[in-house]
Amino acid sequence: MKFKSLHIIPTIFLLFFCLVLISSCNNESNKKMSNKEIIEQKVDSILELMTLEEKIGQMTQVRHFWDIRKNDVTSKFIGSVIHTDGPAPGNNAEEWQNRFVELQKEALATRLGIPLLFGVDAVHGQNTFEGATIFPHNIGLGATQNAKLVEKVARITAIESQATGFNWVFSPCIAIPFNEKWGRVYEAFSESTELTVELTKASVKGHQGNLSDSTTVMATAKHFIGDGSTENGVEGGITTLSAANVNERLLTPYREAVKSGIGAVMAAFNIYEGLPMHAHKKLITDTLKVGMKFDGIVVSDWKGYSRFGRHTIINAGIDMVMAVDGDLDFFQNDLKESVDAAKVSIERINDAVKRVLRQKFRLGLFQNPFPTKSLIQEIGKKAHRTVAKQAVRESLVLLKNEKNVLPIDKKTKKIVVVGEHANNAGLQSGGWTIAWQGGNENYKGATTILDGIKNVSEGTIVYDEDGTGNHFDADVAIVVVGEPPYAEFFGDIGHDSNELTLTLAKSHQKHIKTYKDKGVKVITVLISGRPLVVTNQINQSNAFVAAWLPGSEGDGIAEVLFGDYNFKGKLPHSWPKFVKDFKGNYGPNFWDNSIEPLFPFGFGLQYEE
Numbered sequence: 139m140k141f142k143s144l145h146i147i148p149t150i151f152l153l154f155f156c157l158v159l160i161s162s163c164n165n166e167s168n169k170k171m172s173n174k175e176i177i178e179q180k181v182d183s184i185l186e187l188m189t190l191e192e193k194i195g196q197m198t199q200v201r202h203f204w205d206i207r208k209n210d211v212t213s214k215f216i217g218s219v220i221h222t223d224g225p226a227p228g229n230n231a232e233e234w235q236n237r238f239v240e241l242q243k244e245a246l247a248t249r250l251g252i253p254l255l256f257g258v259d260a261v262h263g264q265n266t267f268e269g270a271t272i273f274p275h276n277i278g279l280g281a282t283q284n285a286k287l288v289e290k291v292a293r294i295t296a297i298e299s300q301a302t303g304f305n306w307v308f309s310p311c312i313a314i315p316f317n318e319k320w321g322r323v324y325e326a327f328s329e330s331t332e333l334t335v336e337l338t339k340a341s342v343k344g345h346q347g348n349l350s351d352s353t354t355v356m357a358t359a360k361h362f363i364g365d366g367s368t369e370n371g372v373e374g375g376i377t378t379l380s381a382a383n384v385n386e387r388l389l390t391p392y393r394e395a396v397k398s399g400i401g402a403v404m405a406a407f408n409i410y411e412g413l414p415m416h417a418h419k420k421l422i423t424d425t426l427k428v429g430m431k432f433d434g435i436v437v438s439d440w441k442g443y444s445r446f447g448r449h450t451i452i453n454a455g456i457d458m459v460m461a462v463d464g465d466l467d468f469f470q471n472d473l474k475e476s477v478d479a480a481k482v483s484i485e486r487i488n489d490a491v492k493r494v495l496r497q498k499f500r501l502g503l504f505q506n507p508f509p510t511k512s513l514i515q516e517i518g519k520k521a522h523r524t525v526a527k528q529a530v531r532e533s534l535v536l537l538k539n540e541k542n543v544l545p546i547d548k549k550t551k552k553i554v555v556v557g558e559h560a561n562n563a564g565l566q567s568g569g570w571t572i573a574w575q576g577g578n579e580n581y582k583g584a585t586t587i588l589d590g591i592k593n594v595s596e597g598t599i600v601y602d603e604d605g606t607g608n609h610f611d612a613d614v615a616i617v618v619v620g621e622p623p624y625a626e627f628f629g630d631i632g633h634d635s636n637e638l639t640l641t642l643a644k645s646h647q648k649h650i651k652t653y654k655d656k657g658v659k660v661i662t663v664l665i666s667g668r669p670l671v672v673t674n675q676i677n678q679s680n681a682f683v684a685a686w687l688p689g690s691e692g693d694g695i696a697e698v699l700f701g702d703y704n705f706k707g708k709l710p711h712s713w714p715k716f717v718k719d720f721k722g723n724y725g726p727n728f729w730d731n732s733i734e735p736l737f738p739f740g741f742g743l744q745y746e747e
Contacts, residue, residue: 180504181495185488187250190477191215193491194470196252197452199437199460202227202241206466211244211254214470217494218255218458221266221304223574231267231302231514238303242507253498253507255356257306261325261570262689263291263526264298264517268572269582271298271522271690275568276311276337277667278533278686280327280710281742285340287529292344294522296355301513305501306356308404310341312391313361315668316379317725318640318714319371321629324568324667324687326366328710329728330739331387338391342398349401350502352510359395361406361439363388363421369723373627374407378723384410393430401497402435405442405456416446422455435493443469449476457490518583523691530685530694535707536743538682543659545701545745546614548596553616554609554658556602556649559665560618561588568667568687569625576623583690587618587663590693594700605649607656615653616699617679619646620665629667640671640717647675654678663695669713673736684709705744713737 171179185193195215200206203225210216219241221227227237238256245254264270273279273291282288292310299307311325312334327337338359345357364384368375379388392403403426406415415421416438426432437458442451444465451459452473461469476482498504516522536544546553559565563584564577572581580586592599600609605617619642631638641647654660662679664672667687676682684707685695697703712728712735719726719733726733 177499220257235303235509253503256304258304260307261309274533275324275687277324281707282532289340289344292341303509308358313366315366317371318668319631334391335394349500356401358402360404365406377410396430396432414446416451417454419454527691527694530688532706535684536705540680543680552598552612554612557618559620585693587692590696594696607652610656615658618663708742712739
């Protein structure tokens, strides 16, 4: 390590001496101390040496691009770096690691040498890296109802995230969606609190494992709280649920996440009880930190400081701030001024910094701050894709199978596969895939639904991408329809940025009707991030499959359609019957039996055995 000036050396030696003293001196005493107590002593020792500027630095999270320049990590004592939509750290995993090693070295060159946390939105695999294993989104995992499988998925996500240089993921989303109009329904497991609790435990265990292991990451439960229960499903809107509903339906998964040792919790964009959740001290501090005894990091969401009340969010309990898009200097200067003016107590600052340092010790970053090169070979490997394909198969929900048209006989002479979603890995994967909003192109390592059909079938396969209907002599039409990719508010139905509706696009409706009207047997596969109102299309189809957003292993769908595997998936959400049912603020309100769904929660057919 090189030092810019000699006056730094005594402090480094003092810190080193303190840590060695705590770890090895007085062995008999240390043997009686728990690992938790040892970490707390180390945290307190560092905290005593820190200036206010260094403390605020630890509370700061920035992107590795645009937000910072060379040496900003060192001069501004940055505590965490994130990768989001924007310039990639490099062209391959080694270059990604090298970029983060470079930034880590800057952090280690500071007076106290405190390592960085590196975070990423790995919400269905390490989905920001092309070539990684991309799993079904959480709604699909909810359909599997398979906690052991969810744990495996999270474990692989942790490995592939570490392989690209990250030690922190912003996952799992443990929201309870109340309205299909919300653009993030697919990020959550289910409308069922009970199922969400079980899969939350599995996800936290898979991601974190033994936190000090170099193949695990710190997980984040998000978004606290009420993100999926805003009026009309508006991202960042108003939540008007009663306190009893919030307590019983929404907080329960967080209690389980905290019991499971979740390392971080991210605040939500929504408003509750007239307050932005970022500034809701009663829920963040009193309920989460005190009531649930959560001792990890509460992190803001995007530009949380400038958007939701500046220093009031710190007083509410936010420990680390995403100081992005020009917020870095503003946040650090404004918070320092707030402390100097006694608007924020030094005790609150100290508590926030202790939480950050505590997790860095738990992750073993002071001993092993750098990613492991040998993990790069794990990215997208066959064993990982095998688990992903299992998740695809088990996520498929069979809603209709008239006269047992499924499974398809592999010897069927001619099959026409219809629709752009059938041969497009980007469309089948949805948002948060390579780019923030996803994409409409194939990406490295992925297989499509059409690929799988061609691999399994022994007959002639023709592809009718735009549904022009030129193959009416086919024995079977597999019509693959669905939503375009979207993420966050861009996926809200009714948002002026899109033309999304609760129904299929008219062109996709026509795909089904065209082949049905010509007497061809129609098997419809729906690719969507939420249940859609497709009652007419189900009636027009001989078989209908809800396939959600399967990710990179699209070929797994064919293995079930042709009978190599049976259907296992069960609906993680009640399925709506009519658009007119979406009258109230919270959609059809299936949970209180006010409206009858087309299919209830947990519905799913299987092949007869």
